[in-house]
Amino acid sequence: MKRLFKAAALALGLLLPGMAPSVLAAGSPTTAATAQQTVPRTILALVDLREESTIRLSRIHTMVELPLNHLGLSVVYWNVADGLPDLSRYPDLRGIVTWFAGDPFTDVGAYIAWAGRAMDRGVRFAVLGQSGVRLERGGKPVPLAVANRFFARFGLRDDDGYSDLTYKSRPILADGMIGFERPLSGVLPGYPLFRKADERFASHLVMRRGDDPASDSHLVVTGPSGGLVTDGYGRYFDAEYNRRQWIVDPFAFFRDSFATDDLPKPDVTTLSGRRLYFSHIDGDGWRNVTEVAPYANRRVLSADMVRTAAIEPFPELPVSVAPIVGDLDPTWKGTPESLQAAKKLFALPQVEPSSHTWTHPFQWSFFKDYNRQNEAPFLNRDSGYRPGKPDDHAAEEAGEVSDIGRYAVPRAYLQQPFDLDQEIGGALDYFTRLAPAGKRAVLVQWSGDTSPFEAALAAVRKAGGVNINGGDARFDADFPSITGLPPIGLPVGAERQIYAAGSNENTYTELWTGRFYGYRNLINTMRHAGSPIRLKPFNVYYHMYSGQKAASLNALVSVLTAARGQELAPVAASTYARIAEGFYTTRFEPLAGGSDGGRRWRVLDRGALNTLRFDNASASAVDFARSSGVLGQRHSQGSLYVALDPAVAEPVVALTATARADRDPPAALPYLIQGRWAFSALAAQGQGFRVAATGYGDGSMVWHVPRPGRWTVTAERDGTRLWSGSADADADGRLALTVPVSAIAPLLLRLRPTDDTAG
Incomplete structure (x- = not known):
């Protein structure tokens, strides 16, 4: 029993008397073989520290990295003043993001060739602000044919036109990705003439000058190789109040650019189905x-x-x-x-x-x-x-x-x-x-x-x-x-x-x-x-x-x-x-055998992180029969939050289709819907189950159990029973209860149907 408590406390990041902390460094080693087999989560941010003095204050860190984190992506940085990086250093690279304000490259042709090789191997690009391919560092113009090799990767062709005076310009297409925090209004920035050259790319913002269709310019696009937002149309900046607001929806743009819909998201905001405090x-x-x-x-x-x-x-x-x-x-x-x-x-x-x-x-x-x-x-x-x-x-x-x-x-x-x-x-x-x-x-x-x-x-x-x-x-x-x-x-x-x-x-x-x-x-x-x-x-x-x-x-x-x-x-x-440290170390190994399109993963190196999130998942649920080490699940805000068992080092999560997000999916074993405490080491016991728990305040919790009716609940520590009570599971199997015992020191909870004498 003490071994169970110690394992649970270490996995939860909590300390018991005489225990050393469980620390997992951000740079915890992962073998190259494992990294190549796992779902890529790394985004490489190219920054120019000659124009932005520190990463801490850079546009990508202060504006882009939060949405990328929310989408389950971890960001690393490279200063292009030191040349172009060797991408073999990033075995789990999913994409590259840039947001230049100037012209960082002395050899634009070399950069375009480097980017092309990266895209050819499946690395996606998200380009905001200046593209970095129109002028070489020092102001020398880049031949249009060379620059267009880069823009062609985003389904565009630069026709060397430019709308400087925009009072006659208007959006003829601005879909749901545009106007996230601030609508297009007032005096709009000038913009280049970008023609659509590849129908595989979706246009999200198209500007037209007057009533001339020949002037249409595609300023925000996403597609197979990533996405591009033309300078001035990604964000609004109020210099007087030093206030920034997104024009483009960054969650939608980066979701499309880096194709994150199929990516499990390590989530640092939630524990046991509730918002963490x-x-x-x-x-x-x-x-x-x-x-x-x-x-x-x-x-x-x-x-x-x-x-x-x-x-x-x-x-x-x-x-x-x-x-x-x-x-x-x-x-x-x-x-x-x-x-x-x-x-x-x-x-x-x-x-x-x-x-x-x-x-x-x-x-x-x-x-x-x-x-x-x-x-x-x-x-x-x-x-x-x-x-x-x-x-x-x-x-x-x-x-x-x-x-x-x-x-x-x-x-x-x-x-x-x-x-x-x-x-x-x-x-x-x-x-x-x-x-x-x-x-x-x-x-x-x-x-x-x-x-x-x-x-x-x-x-x-x-x-x-x-x-x-x-x-x-x-x-x-x-x-x-x-x-x-x-x-x-x-x-x-x-x-x-x-x-x-x-x-x-x-x-x-x-x-x-x-x-x-x-x-x-x-x-x-x-x-x-x-x-x-x-x-x-x-x-x-x-x-x-x-x-x-x-x-x-x-x-x-x-x-x-x-x-x-x-x-x-x-x-x-x-x-x-x-x-938070666990967010950066978590890895996902895709597995065969899921009951719904192969949506099944083994979770590796997660440290103390015990929640995964799946977005746009109202029609998805955990397939508990093909999962292991999963405590429970809960739908909220259109996402599916999955609680992992800290006592299981490498849990497996499988998803399946569900008809209704407002109904808990059936399962042969009990699972957690939500609770105030942290739970660990869930195991069947007779017709019921037992679970270790730690936390603050009274332990309010909701479980899904396979049998409706009255359940008996006991709380004990080191073999001594501290409390016993009962609660009723409704016809859908929801068992809501509160354990009025301090769980700052770990407890063991036992829950069983009241008529289960063997429990």
Whole structure:
């Protein structure tokens, strides 16, 4: 039994006393043979870092990668300033995406030939913005016959015409792919004259000048080799407000360009059929004295204020709390009060100890090639991080512009030289020692500009940890576009940073300078990021200084209250980070023997990721007879979410046709429809079944069982029965119940028909 619990907890990314974390690095090796046999999921993004300074800020990363992730695709990057890549380095390559603003190639002919060879072997291209084939770098025109060899791959021919003045132009065809977030309106950009030359390609936007059919230009097309969006017609950009909106539906465009309909999607938003929830707190403002009456008169710390107002009243909502060692350790700037605040927080069952580093670096690049002498000019400005009274530890002084950018000092505490091992592994060990026995700090929550360099990310992995932060996800009236939502993570050299799924209160309060109530707007971001397409988990991410102001604390409580009222599956933030890592490592091996067109796959190398999604799947269901290691299924938003059993390393998922998505498909064995907890090791037992469970709050769940009528349910731990009850399965076999027992430590549930005496 203990072995079952340990296997389940490791697979779920949860820790039991005395257990080391299960860490799967983003670069986990896969044999070349396996990679060649699996469904290709990699998209190679060609970027020109001479025009875009970093991948982090590139158009593809900030706009394209999120839709590609949602479609189940993982993105890797190549800087074309270094030449053209050797595609043999990418054995699971599905496609290539470009979004150039200029002319990156000195030899356009070589690029066109390289792209042609890639397409000939089945690699699909998605081209947005400038194609990169009209001019060579430096402005030399490319012969039209050469450029047309490239455009012909997209069913087009450039007739060397151009509509500069577009006041007479109008779309004669704009299908459902056009006008996703912003319609074609106002003064339209100029466009080239693209003739349709291959009927295998579908046109989604065709412009005509006046009433002349000879002027028709096909500006958005998709087809057998990919898709092309003419510059100016993919997105709208408002320079005054720095606002971007999609004109083209990126989900539809990339779905057609990369033919993803047959691809199972590893999904990081969902667990046990429910939207996933996690919360994490950065330690900034830990020692601030709250202004909330009547606690201000007692000089209560913001960390204690958050605990009493926003953590203890919500025991069913887990939260990962990440202090800064410098705020706690008395050899730095810690006090008995700040240290005690951490111990009280870590003692709460729903709190996961995490790390916001040792000295709180503000600008991580400053420490990439660290030299203590570079910090010398800032040593006498250490107090700049803490305004006023020495016990009023400040939030990030993000509004203060100085000689290293947006921060006055490179890190909060400078009295000792920077030590990367201390900053990462040392801080994790410090918080583990501070936590009760059985709890271990494994999550590093990036500080400052949340832009760690490769060695910092590697230090987390080497310390047995996982990482999170960055991304600043917003999707609300101020940021009315999915472009405000980041992808799952960012490749940094050979490592990977995992982004938070929601923005903290800094972006809602103008860097903590006003509108301290603004964080309640997170509810709108979470609503839009969850419907009509579930793009992100529900993430409540904030700083300890939210406990300083009455307005910010009230906003935080309103967000938590809203989360409490939704159907969610809460997990610790470190669990989400491991799930996100699993997105990049997951592989699918196609198998024969499916009952519906061969739709059957073995799932490999998924780490802690335990949900697959199939889109446009209202007429599909899991074929449980030909599947193994599948916990259950649920239809939602036109997609089929499939829950995998963490105890099965290589599950097999088979799909079959179903007549109705609003009816659970019949199956000989019970399966999960949805639940608040995470489940593992599902097995038949007599006429019923048993399953391990972990989670937060009461365990509400719905199962499909083969027998209607009354069922008996028991919950036990280590052989001791903790609860017993019963519930009725309706005529369709739906068994809804709630287990009112804490499952933070794993439980074993046994469910059997009440008349089954052998169970």
